[in-house]
Amino acid sequence: MAILPGAGLLKGMKVTLKTLFTRPVTVNYPKVKEIPVPRARGVIALDQDACTVCMLCARSCPDWCIYIEGHKEEKQPDKPGGRVRVRATLDRFDIDYALCMYCGICVEVCPFDALFWTPEYEYSEGAMGDLMHDMDRLQDWLATVPEPPAVES
Amino acid sequence: MVIDHDQVRHLSEVAVSVELETPEMTLNIGPQHPSTHGVLRLVATVDGERVFDVKPVIGYMHRGYEKLAEVRTYPQITALINRIDWVSGYANEIPFIVAAERLMEIEVPERAQYIRLILTEMARIASHLVFNASYPLELGAATPLFFALRERERVLDLIEGVTGGRFHPNFNRIGGVKPNAGGGPTQRKVSQDLPKGFFEETRAAMERVLSVCDELEDLVAGNEIILARTKGIGVLPVEVGAAYGVSGPNLRASGVPFDLRRIESYLPYDRFDFDVVTAQNGDCWDRWWVRLEEIRQAARIVIQAIDGIPSGPLQAKVPRVIKVPQGEVYVRAENPKGEMGYHLISEGGQGPYRLKIRSASYSNISILPHILEGVLVPDIIAIMGSLDFVLGDVDR
C-alpha cells in the first residue's frame, strides 16, 4: 500500500510515461498491413472444377446462405466406343457474405475439397447486396489460399 | 407574553416542511448509453445524484438461441452458441459439446481435452483482460484499456492461429476438436492440430500477460482515486448473491470459494495446480482484484497444460451423421463470467428437442436492483461495470 498520499498516483504516471517512450504497437492500416494467420477465416474460395453440386455445403450451412443451382451435362467419351459420362455442372454458386457467419462448416463438410478458407479480408462493400459473391468471384479467391501451416504432433 | 406551545410546535413543523423539496426524477440509462455494455436499460428513480430505485430492463438483444437450437443440427449449434458471450466465445462451446458427448457416451481423446482446456483458459484470460481494462474506463481512466487490449491481441492471435477465428472459434466437435478441414487447392483435407511454434508463442504470450497484469496493478491498484471509487462500494453480501444465483468471480469476491473447475469434471482440471481466488469484502474493488488474480492463475494453468499435453488423435470415432440418443442432461462449466450450463433434452434426432441455456450474466445482473439501492449516480456505473456482464449473455 501507498505510504505517501499520492504515491499510487505517481506510480501510475510512471507507467504511462514509460509507454510514451516505447514504440506504439498499432500499425497504420492501409499503408501497413498485418498478415493474418494462415488458418484465419477471411473469405471462402471455391474450386469450380472440384465441385460436384452435391449440395452438402448448402444444406449444412447454419443460416443457409449458400445458393447453388446446377445441371447435368453429358460428357462425350474421348475415344469412340467409350462410355458417355454424366457430370454435374454448376450454374450458380453464390455465398451471401452479409449473412454468412464464418463458421466454416461448409468448408469442413465438402466431400470433394472444393471449398477453402483464405485469410483475405478486404472485400467490404458500400451496399449490402454487393456482398453476394458469385461463383466467378469465389473462384478468384482460390489464388489466395495459403499453404496450411505445419502442425505440432 | 403568553407562549402558545401548540403554535410554537406548529411553526417548527412549518420550518421543516419548507426545507427545499426536490422532486424525484426518472433517469433512463440506456438502452443506448456509453457504459451499459450494449443495450441494457436501467430505469432509475433519482433525487439529484441519489438513486432510490433501479429497474433493469432487458431483452433488447434477445436472439432466441434456445429456439434456434431446436431447428438446427448439433454441429450447426456449436457455431451459434459461441456468440452468446462473445468476449469468451470459445468457453461457451465446451458445456454444450460435453453435454452432447455425455448423452452419446463418447470418450474424448486426451489431446483434444488438453487443447480444449488451453483454449478455454485463454478465453478466460481474454475475457478478464477486457474486464480489468474496461473497468477503469468506466471510472474515467482510458489508458489501462489499451494496455490490456494490446496483450489480449496476442492471446486472440494464438486462438486464431489454432482455430481460425478470433471471437467465434467454432473449434469443438462432438468427440473432440475440429480434426481436419480444407487445406489448399493442391491438397486434401489437412489436420487442424496445433500449428508449429504454438507452444513457444504461448509461453511468450503468457509472460506478456503476466507483465501486463503487473502494469495494470501499478496503474490501477495503487491509485488512490480508484480505491476511493471502489472500496466499500456495491457490497454484495454472500446470502444475497447466493439467493440470486450469482456465480463466478462475483461470488468469489464475496468470499465463497465456489469454482466449478474444482467441482465438475467437464475438463481435466483436477490434474492442474491452481488456486481458487477469493476475496473478503465483496465490493467493486474485490471483484476487480479477483479477476486480475484469475488471469494469473489461468496463465499458470495454460503453462502447465502445454508442458503436459499428450499426443494422440484429435477426435474420437463418431458417426458421420450425428444423432444424440434419447435422454436429458445438464452440464455446467466455470465460464469467465460465472456458471454457464446447458440443459439438453434429446429425442434421438439430429438436433436437440429442447436446449435450455443458463447463462452467468443473466443471474449476475439480477442483483442490480438490490445493490443499486441508495447509491449515487456515478456509483451505478461503477457497480454495474464491476459485475462484468455481456448483454449477449444476458438476453441470449
Place this chain on the structure above:
Amino acid sequence: MTLLENFWVLVALKALVIAAVVPLTALVLGYAELKISAHMQSRIGPYFAGGRWGWAQLIADGLKFFQKEDIIPDRADKAVFKMAPALVLMSTVALFVVIPFSPSLRVRDLDLGIFYVLAISSVSTIGVLMAGWSSGNKYSLMGGLRAAGQLIAYELPLVLAVVGAVIQAGTMSLNGIVEAQAAWGIPFVIPQFLGFVIFLIAVLAELTRIPFDMPIAESELVMGYVTEYSGFRFLFFFLAEYANMFAMSAIAATVFLGGYWAPGLSDAQLQYLGPIILVAKVFLLVFLFIWFRWTFPRLREDQLQSFAWKWLVPLSVLNIIATGIFKVVF
C-alpha cells in the same frame, strides 16, 4: 505609424490577433493531446491528415464540424441553448486579454489583473450551466449542475492559492507579479509550492479535466452538458476547452513560474524571447494536464466536494497565514 496610434485601430488589431490566437492555441493543444495520449496508450494517433504525422487532423475535424447539421432539440430553451457556447468561448477569449507575453506584448495590463482572471474564468461556468439547463436533457442538466457545484467548491481554493503569491509580490497586476519574481530572482513556485499545487488542482477542476471531469463524465452522463450540441456549437465548446487550458496554464505560469521571465536574460532580450519562454512553460503545464488525464480515473462529485472543503481550503488558508508571517517577519 499614425494609424497604429489610433485607439480604435489598435483595439481592432488586438481583437483580431486574439481571435486568431485562441483557435490556434486550441488546435496546437488539441493536437498535442491527441498525439501524446496515443503514444501513452501504445498507439500512433492521427497520421494521415496533412501528409505527415497527421498535423492537420484537427483542422479537418473543425471543417467536419462546420459541415454538420446544427441540431437544436425540440425541448430546448432555444435562445439560451444558442447563447451558451458563445458565452463559454467569450469568457475564454477575455482571459487572453491580460496574459503578459513579454514586458510590453500584451493587450492590457490591469491593476487588478489576477482578480480579473479569477472573475472572468468563472463566467464560463455560467455558460456551462446555461448549456446544461437549456438542453432539455436530464444528463445535460446533471452535468450543468455538477459544473456549478464544482465551481463553487473550487473557486475558493483557486483564489486563496494565488493570494499567497499576491502577498509576496505586493501587486495584483500580472505584469507586476512577473517583475516581482524577476526582482527576487526565483519564481514563486519555490516559496509558494503549496499554493502552486493547490492552484493546479483547482485549475484542473475549473477546466473540468480528469480527475475532475464529472460535468462531462462520458461513462456516466454520456457527454454531460454538451450531449445535445453538434456542429459548430460543439466546436465552440471544444475550442473553449483547449483555449481555456492554454489561458489557465499561462496564468499559472505567470504567477508561479515566472511568466515570460527567465533568469539571466536582459530586458531587451526578454522583449522578443518572452513569448517563447512563456509558451514553453505553458506547454510544460499542459503536458502535465494531459499526463494526468490519461493516467487517472475521475473522482465522484461528493468526494471532490469533501476534498475541496476539507483539504484544499484549509491548506490554502494555512499557506496565506504562513506567507503573511513570512512577509511581516522578513
